[in-house]
Amino acid sequence: MPLIEFHDVYYTYDGESFALSNINFSIEQGEFVCVLGGNGSGKSTLAKHINALLLPDQGSVKVLGKDTQDQNETYYIRSHAGMVFQNPDDQLVASLVENDVAFGPENLSVPTDELRIRVADALANVGLQGFDGRETASLSGGQKQRVAIAGVLAMKPEILILDEATAMLDPRGRKGLMRVCRELNADGMTIIMITHYMDEAAQADRIIVLDGGEVACIGSPQDVLTQHELLERLHLDLPFAAELSYALAHAGIDITATVNTDELKEELCALALKA
Numbered sequence: 001m002p003l004i005e006f007h008d009v010y011y012t013y014d015g016e017s018f019a020l021s022n023i024n025f026s027i028e029q030g031e032f033v034c035v036l037g038g039n040g041s042g043k044s045t046l047a048k049h050i051n052a053l054l055l056p057d058q059g060s061v062k063v064l065g066k067d068t069q070d071q072n073e074t075y076y077i078r079s080h081a082g083m084v085f086q087n088p089d090d091q092l093v094a095s096l097v098e099n100d101v102a103f104g105p106e107n108l109s110v111p112t113d114e115l116r117i118r119v120a121d122a123l124a125n126v127g128l129q130g131f132d133g134r135e136t137a138s139l140s141g142g143q144k145q146r147v148a149i150a151g152v153l154a155m156k157p158e159i160l161i162l163d164e165a166t167a168m169l170d171p172r173g174r175k176g177l178m179r180v181c182r183e184l185n186a187d188g189m190t191i192i193m194i195t196h197y198m199d200e201a202a203q204a205d206r207i208i209v210l211d212g213g214e215v216a217c218i219g220s221p222q223d224v225l226t227q228h229e230l231l232e233r234l235h236l237d238l239p240f241a242a243e244l245s246y247a248l249a250h251a252g253i254d255i256t257a258t259v260n261t262d263e264l265k266e267e268l269c270a271l272a273l274k275a
């Protein structure tokens with residue numbers, strides 16, 4: 001059984017235009033899926049359907065086999081599908097960092113000893129060791145984002161949804177979070193990551209591209225991120241390796257389109273040795 005199922009989903013905020021139309025896909029347990037798309041393409045709207053913050057106007061969303069329309073299942077779904085919002089100010093609830101990170105797991109009735117370990121681990125995972133006693137209001141945007149991520153990690157959700165959660169992080173912070181996500185994913189956590197960073201998308205198992213509230217394309221990074229014309233039309237970048245391999249092929253060099261920097265390096269080395 002898929003962990004997440006979207007079946008003919010339509011959603012409108014204003015009753016006139018659809019923010020999501022005809023959305024059909026499913027995600028299996030343990031998948032790492034990136035969602036791409038320009039501003040206003042429906043990414044956050046789609047994410048909010050996964051933890052039942054928004055309910056479809058038509059069609060259905062099932063998470064862990066439960067229909068999100070069923071209000072008896074809302075708590076179950078929210079406690080298993082943790083979401084980090086695009087804007088950390090929408091997420092932070094307590095004035096002290098440690099209380100904020102503890103808030104989610106506390107609501108799940110995690111015992112006090114375990115709670116302490118979870119808060120410390122989650123803060124370490126986002127590079128905020130020693131920030132326990134800081135006021136959330138005194139933190140920078142990126143630090144608030146890290147606290148919001150730690151709060152969701154401390155819930156140990158089965159499904160982790162990150163809505164542009166790395167947007168405010170510095171390059172090292174982004175790489176660190178990506179490493180943590182890959183480790184959690186290797187341990188079985190299903191991850192849905194909305195991002196504008198193509199180097200992050202290139203590491204996913206699968207990519208969903210949204211355009212005007214519809215699925216424009218769905219497939220592996222190699223299939224999706226080498227579609228130069230489509231991505232350009234949707235104002236999306238290509239990962240570095242795809243951009244360079246495309247430019248080289250365009251210049252008449254016999255090279256395979258790839259999203260993987262190491263593969264590109266191998267090909268270029270082989271060409272250089274032949275020359």
Ligand SMILES: Nc1ncnc2c1ncn2[C@@H]1O[C@H](COP(=O)(O)OP(=O)(O)OP(=O)(O)O)[C@@H](O)[C@H]1O
Nearest residue numbers: 013014019037038039040041042043044045046086
């Ligand atoms: N609360 C809201 N009320 C009314 N319309 C909304 C609301 N939130 C989003 N929309 C509209 O729904 C559409 C999809 O918005 P959404 O926030 O899902 O896009 P997005 O892909 O997450 O964009 P971004 O990259 O800017 O975060 C847009 O046309 C937007 O104007």
Ligand SMILES: [Mg+2]
Nearest residue numbers: 043044045086
């Ligand atoms: Mg958004």
